[in-house]
Amino acid sequence: MIKKLLRSVREFKTVSLLTPVFMIGEVIMEVIIPLLMAMLVDNGINGNNGTGDMNYILIMGGALVVCCVLSLFAGFAGAKTGAKAAMGFARNLRKDMFYRIQNFSFSNIDKFSTASLVTRLTTDVTRVQDAYQMILRIAVRAPIMLVFSLIMAFMVNAQLSLVFLVAIPILGIGLLLIMKTVHPVFERVFKRYDTLNNVVQENVSGMRVVKAFVREDFEKQKFRKISGDIYNDFSFAEKVLAFNNPLMLFCAYGGMLLLAWIGANLIVIDGSLTTGELMSMTTYAMQILMNLMMLSMIFVMVTMSRASAERICEVLDEESDLSSPDNASNDVKDGSIEFRNVSFEYKKGSGNYALSDINIKINSGETIGIIGGTGSSKSTLVQLIPRLYDVSKGSILVGGRDVREYDLETLRDSVAMVLQKNTLFSGTIKDNLQWGKLNATDEEMIEACKLAQADGFIREFPDGYDTYIEQDGSNVSGGQKQRLCIARALMKKPKILILDDSTSAVDTATDANIRKAFREQIPDTTKLIIAQRISSVMDSDKILVLDGGKVVDFGTHEELMNTSSIYREVYESQKKGSEE
Ligand SMILES: Nc1ncnc2c1ncn2[C@@H]1O[C@H](COP(=O)(O)OP(=O)(O)OP(=O)(O)O)[C@@H](O)[C@H]1O
Ligand SMILES: [Mg+2]
Incomplete structure (x- = not known):
């Protein structure tokens, strides 16, 4: 299915590939920055036996500025190419579907309702487009960032990094539970969307008949029911998803607290950690948790768009059973x-x-x-x-x-x-x-x-x-x-x-x-x-x-x-x- 969809990327392949490259650039910069910070604090401000080393501070400061600018540039370029790739992909996808529909024979048309074709061409494509952009940017960025940050944290201080080994599984299990509850609800919601579209489309195009039969109240009720169903499902899903935030914050602040506590002990009691190192550890902790959160969001997004992708493929897969033969005749002799x-x-x-x-x-x-x-x-x-x-x-x-x-x-x-x-x-x-x-x-x-x-x-x-x-x-x-x-x-x-x-x-x-x-x-x-x-x-x-x-x-x-x-x-x- 993915292969079939990706065929529509075509001329946007370059920007599609550039996006992850930029994102990786941004990640590298973001990982280096805390490291430079640590070096600046430890060797610059606290260096020279505590009196500070101005030269070192300037060099490191300069390097920091360069890294920040590069990171900004990569982030901006990645966002731009990502958006361009996703838009282009969606345009091609719509075009492919539309052209395919033009080739449909009457019996192909009998299979799909007009409402569902319209939904497939609009909402479904938009959903796949959003997912594509997310994947290009964040699905590449988040795991790399996660791994990099973990490696860097372990390099700075392996002992202290064990804190992550406690926080990550707690967060992971929590997220998994949330996803498991939400996923089926989302699948149901998207089916209901089809019904909603059908109700609206039928009503609007048949407005005159509805009026002639004084069926407005009945139609209103039909609409209220289906849109109420969607409301209920969505608010349930959102309620469950809302746990994402407190869980994330709990793990983040819990982790910070542990880091600060253990870290302070390490600094004060046996002096095996420097202040700069503790600072960079805190930054890595934030990055690790942030990226876990991102990954969970992508997961939601991808599961949401999977249903849409399937529906798009159904249209793309529909073979017209009528076509002109090879070496077809172009001359109709008479009207018999x-x-x-x-x-x-x-x-x-x-x-x-x-x-x-x-x-x-x-x-x-x-x-x-x-x-x-x-x-x-x-x-x-x-x-x-x-x-x-x-x-x-x-x-x-x-x-x-x-x-x-x-x-x-x-x-x-x-x-x-x-x-x-x-x-x-x-x-x-x-x-x-x-x-x-x-x-x-x-x-x-x-x-x-x-x-x-x-x-x-x-x-x-x-x-x-x-x-x-x-x-x-x-x-x-x-x-x-x-x-x-x-x-x-x-x-x-x-x-x-x-x-x-x-x-x-x-x-x-x-x-x-x-x-x-x-x-x-x-x-x-x-x-x-x-x-x-x-x-x-x-x-x-x-x-x-x-x-x-x-x-x-x-x-x-x-x-x-x-x-x-x-x-x-x-x-x-x-x-x-x-x-x-
Ligand atoms: N697209 C379709 N899919 C399945 N069955 C169909 C389809 N169109 C027509 N039929 C069925 O084929 C049969 C013949 O329908 P058709 O439309 O040819 O009748 P008709 O003689 O043109 O009627 P009318 O005078 O009402 O136009 C009917 O039983 C109808 O239910
Ligand atoms: Mg007829």
Whole structure:
């Protein structure tokens, strides 16, 4: 997992490696400084039989200043490179994840919820970034400092250093107990964060529905519950973590007291220790305990970020099951479509087939209506043509070739699909239309919009084609949004155009105008029109009737009226409905 994540360090490898180097420099300086201090006091101030040695003091003082400056510089440089490395790492990580998500097929997307992808891209990356910075700086610094300080302390006075052998285990055991209690709580908290994000995201994006159903109180309660859970867990964890400080202080001051007491005895009684040495011992004691504390913090940090790292890796590991083949074909000959013994299941190996044994042949330029009850797999059927999903069995041919032989981009440019759950993006109408064709001219846009019967209402907007569309097209009506989506698909000048229930919110007259325009102006484009209204498909060349994932009938309106009982029933009920 670590290896996978570290792949995103890339151009920030140098700064990543420089950081520990600077940190080591800082450590060396910090270890030397107490030593110089001791020498300055013992040989300088107390030297020359107690009268002091000015020359020595100046040299040592100068050395001290140099060391301090070097230490400052190393510390500053380390902090800077560390921050740069961590930021860069996070940027690359986000980019890698985002690019990976762009490659996701529909079935990959089915696996992750939007909320969890958003959390993974934001919070989780930030947490890993913080941990990375910590590791670069402190995880290198703390252990080295610890070992150095211990060695130096033993070198100064081994006898006195035994104090550490008492203090360190006490602190160590205490910290371990704290970690053991806190770790599971943190793991739980981060799972709860996901739920919180989900609740918030769902509520905010579905705000209008929440209001329409007067579910505000219920939603508030849901939010209160989950955010209360997080509060409780966190305050418990923090309460336990709060013991860190008193424990640390207890060991630090206890150690100091022991040092001072034993040290003073050594100085006064048998004279085996100097005042300077005692001073430096005190500094080392502080450093040792400080660094133990740092190590414990890193430990917390790393355990906290482990969950995040796993979640990031899940995204990076997700292989898109759809890709262009090697030596793919870049030319779609015409708009003919053929389904050969096609079966499809959403979850591989579930045996739960959404489509089974589909065999149909559609000639280039034909208009095909598709009709069937909800859940009869109409959307599923058409999604297989631009390879939004791959068939489970059989094959689909477009322009006489298996869709899996085409370059994906070529195929999807030739097969334009207006999805049932469609969205517009925030930006002007022009921006949205250019999704269909980059750098399209105004004439091309107007032409597509005229075809989709959208030109009229767009011109009525004060800003015309420069009208700003809010996120998800919330400032245009349902029918306007649908027509804009159709126009966007038409921008591609596709060989096959698929409308999945794309005129359901458009009035019948405009709907008829759209079909008329299609017939007259893009006669060579194969058109597949899924609709609930019989009137939308009646005039098609052929009509496909789906039921329970199977093709039950396929023919012209007249033929189906004679042969298909389902079709006749739907026709009669809708005709009656409109007459009443
Ligand atoms: N992403 C998915 N993952 C799993 N099952 C799905 C998915 N999408 C659709 N299904 C299932 O496949 C079946 C066919 O759904 P489909 O959306 O194709 O129906 P439809 O005919 O388009 O219905 P509607 O008229 O309501 O749009 C349904 O039982 C549905 O539950
Ligand atoms: Mg559908």
